Amino acid sequence: MAVALVGWAVLAASPAHSAEPSAPAGKKLIEYGWDVPTPAQMHDELAAMEKRPFDGLIFRLNGGHNAFVTKPLERAAFAEDERILPGLQFTRFTDNFVLVWGSPPDGFDWFDDTQWRAIEANAKLLVEVAQAGRVRGICFDPEPYDFSLWDYAKQPKAKAHTFAEYRTAVRQRGAQLMRAFETPMPGATILTFFHVSLFDRFANLTEAERAERLERERWGLMPDFFVGMLESASPKARFIDGNEHAYYYTSREQYFRAYHAIRQRARNLVPVEMREKYDRQVQAGQALYVDQNFALRQPKPEQYLSYRMTPEERAMWFEHNTYWALYTTDEYVWCYSERMNWWKDQTPPGLEAAILRARQKIAEGKPLGFDIEPLITAAGKRQAGGF
Template sequence: MTRFALILLLCSLACSVRAAGKLIEYGWDCPTTAEYRARVKDMEKIPFDGIVIKVAPADESKSGKGSLTRRPFSARRFQPDEYQHAIDDLVAVKDSRFTDNLIQMVTAGTIDWFDPQWDSVAYNAKIIARIAKLGGCRGIMIDPEQYGGYSMWGYGRLPGNLKDAHSFEEYRAMVRQRGREFIKAINSEYPGILILTLFGPSFAYMQSTVNPLSDCEYGFLSPFFDGICEAADENTTIVDGYEISYPYRIREAFMQGREYELVGAKSISQAPDAFAKHMKCGFGVWADHNSGKLGWHPDDLSKNWFTPAGLRASLNYALTTSDGYVWVYCERFSWFNDTAPRGFIDALRLAKDGPGKGYMPPMEIPKAEEQGDYADSKWLRVLSQSKDCADLKPIFDLPSSGWKFHTDPARRGEQKGWQKPGFDDSTWRDISIGRFWEQEGELYDGTGWYRLKLSVPKLDTNGPVYIAFGAADEIATVWVNGVKVGVHDQWEYGWNTPFAFDVTSALKPGEPNTIAVRVFDFQGGGGIWKSVKLMSK
């Protein structure tokens, strides 16, 4: 049984019982400690297990502006008169139903990893941990997004003078050391703390599938959390909150996310054993997803990205696929001031009972031919820019029609031998490539298989032969005559990226051949939506 199939089985079993995970609220309505103290009984009416709370300076607590916990990554140390009131607010709340509150920490700042005053960052983290511990919170929420002009998480985005002073490897080692200092300071105040990072080393891994880690915008997340995992005390738990799952509406997308979090991120870790011990899988779901662009329709929830039924299903998938923590984000409404839709509040409660009827795909069908770089000339030019494909020339076009197709929501096709030449696909439906499978009538997100049987003529080449795809949305695994020749996985970045695999030893020119392609689609249009060619040098 493959790792993915095992995850699917365990998640399926988990769905047969009540989900035991925690739902954490965080969004534009993030309350200050004073607001939490004043309104906790009303907040507890919403079925969250915890909320994220920010610390505002004492003289600004009522307005919520100038959050102290949005600026710990600086050379300025927090002073007691700036946070003691926050501890007092939290201590004043007695017998709260919330078991897993977290204190906000935003890492955006202007201090460099080599700055001798970096110990102020560790000190500020220590203070935030103190607030959480004395205030009865479960831990800290970290938001690593690079707000403002300074980019601290990517070597390639550092100012030139800093890169001149230190190489990427020197920075990587220093960031890892800062991670150790960071968690040691936190654990000195709060042993066994929970740290939920809105996104973590899995994001660095996914970016590294496209570019070297040194060129990734968030490449330093990997060494920073390596250091944290190495130096954390025995009972400290780190949860990768995987913000990328915001729009996910199918269980399989969350399962793929779990692979990225725990397997992919570990593969680039320099401390894999410590990573495996402390790093856990979490997810984020954006209740009013992309409402800034899509609009927010409180009077007709069917027009939103998530309907109440869809939100319930996604939260259930997240809870049963994660290691216990799911955070729920929102922008256009507040859960705590009567602007949250009743159906969404019910979805929070019902999600732990099961997914319900699940998500129904929208009827809007994307058109492949309207997407950028659709023409053969355009994607071939992009492919030629790859070092391994620079000299490739088309020598044979695979037909757009004559393919067979079958969905595989349980992802058991490989186990059933769907990649093998002798598999009987006569009951599969006919499909054409060069179009999204939605255009072919498959209103579906998830895994689908394509198979093509064809005779390839003798090829006029003495060089290696490649099979090249204009695009497959989003992850593709390719077999030729039962031989796995390659995997195209650039996360959701790869939906429009051409790719090619060497099939010289697997292809049989002048004989019948079987091409099998497994495609996984996170959301939106899916499938082999551009042309496929054989190429050679």
């Protein structure tokens, strides 16, 4: 009951929906989700969108967003994007990223040069078109939505090529993709939802032990792809590991451990001669997941802790996560959602106020002001909806 009363008091004092969010020095909050907008939507709704408590967003081009389709994208499909983007006048949203998928169809082959020429051309086209909107960088999503490109066992030539041979090819392709990104955008900033944060548990293994483990992992080829990207990146390029694991955090310690994993432990995943470059050009990001904290996830809601919380407790949990995500990130936190929509004013009660409170405290150098552990512990003992 004490926690709930505190939650009510904090919510009562919270700013209104359109309040100007404080800007913590060097810390940026970026929106992304199933409500990902196109340039056309931004053109029609930008003034209202910029009232939300973000410093930018991830958007997709109407003409396409998957660079890995293995066939050339048609520039004509992007005519609307190219017409609209130059005229967008951003004020609050200073840090916007264009979405680029890396999700190939069945039939994808790491050794197929023809496919890779198409992928490189697609990557250049997507970034070149987006540049008209003065974007901050590229959000590269490597998750396979069709073919499992990172799983060695699923590769069509796995019987003809060893895992080591695939690793070499994948590293080369990573280098090619980075060069393609930087052709229209020199010194590109690449935001990924995860890369090295997915593999820090392998960081202290010997090279032989790591290779043996990665060969069996469904993401096992991805570390070498990132190494190739980093290897070919220009000195001004940078990579942000968005640490998607932070979706599920319930304590501040987890944020600090993740930061250490990305900035220190994961250095061992790159060759020794590249570690200084890693230190200079790889940053730790953090993630937020609205559905996880606000009882929006489906199916089987009984699995999720937020269904055992009051609305006020959910808002406190999200404020906690927003605060510590901003506190520990090098610069960027991305806020992900699915079953809601920021731009259609379909948000759970207390969400926006929780973000504004956390941002204000970070901006003013103030402590969070409460411990989330008792709330998490109490909720874990309840049945779903049993508060």
